Amino acid sequence: MRVNTLVLNASYEPLSVVSVKRAVVLVLTEKAVMEHADSAKLIRSATRELPTPLVVRLLRFVRVPYRRKVPWSRSGVLERDGRRCAYCGERAASIDHLVPTSRGGAARSWLNTVAACVSCNQRKADRTPSEAGMRLLIEPFEPKTHRALVLALGVSTAQTLPDWLTAAVS
Numbered sequence: 001m002r003v004n005t006l007v008l009n010a011s012y013e014p015l016s017v018v019s020v021k022r023a024v025v026l027v028l029t030e031k032a033v034m035e036h037a038d039s040a041k042l043i044r045s046a047t048r049e050l051p052t053p054l055v056v057r058l059l060r061f062v063r064v065p066y067r068r069k070v071p072w073s074r075s076g077v078l079e080r081d082g083r084r085c086a087y088c089g090e091r092a093a094s095i096d097h098l099v100p101t102s103r104g105g106a107a108r109s110w111l112n113t114v115a116a117c118v119s120c121n122q123r124k125a126d127r128t129p130s131e132a133g134m135r136l137l138i139e140p141f142e143p144k145t146h147r148a149l150v151l152a153l154g155v156s157t158a159q160t161l162p163d164w165l166t167a168a169v170s
């Protein structure tokens with residue numbers, strides 16, 4: 001089983017996901033401290049025995065030079081909207097552009113796309129929701145970076161992460 005470790009900034013904001021080995025090095029070189037660990041699984045270094053770090057926090061604040069964004073994808077939109085049509089709530093397998101791309105709407109924008117079922121998509125056609133008289137059941141949003149990081153960690157959040165972090169990512 002591949003285990004990864006979540007790295008937090010000194011300010012407790014999730015920064016990235018690294019291998020356990022890398023996380024152990026950060027702790028042993030005193031660049032990071034363990035915030036959450038699996039004490040049932042011990043890791044042996046040359047001089048010490050450590051529990052497997054699941055979350056470590058850097059001791060020095062790292063300034064993130066740009067705001068990382070979650071890249072847009074069709075499957076990401078479907079996942080974000082729970083695979084439910086934004087217009088009728090039925091099962092959705094397609095993507096609708098609120099402002100159609102043929103009319104200048106952004107093609108790969110989280111805010112201009114929602115999950116939609118085929119019949120709502122066809123009914124709406126080349127119109128905006130208001131032109132088509134169709135009400136949105138949800139408000140499209142841009143997924144938070146830290147949510148993507150935790151998903152990348154591949155853990156079931158409720159079980160393996162501490163409460164304060166689960167609250168931050170849910």
Ligand SMILES: [Zn+2]
Nearest residue numbers: 085088117120
């Ligand atoms: Zn629908």
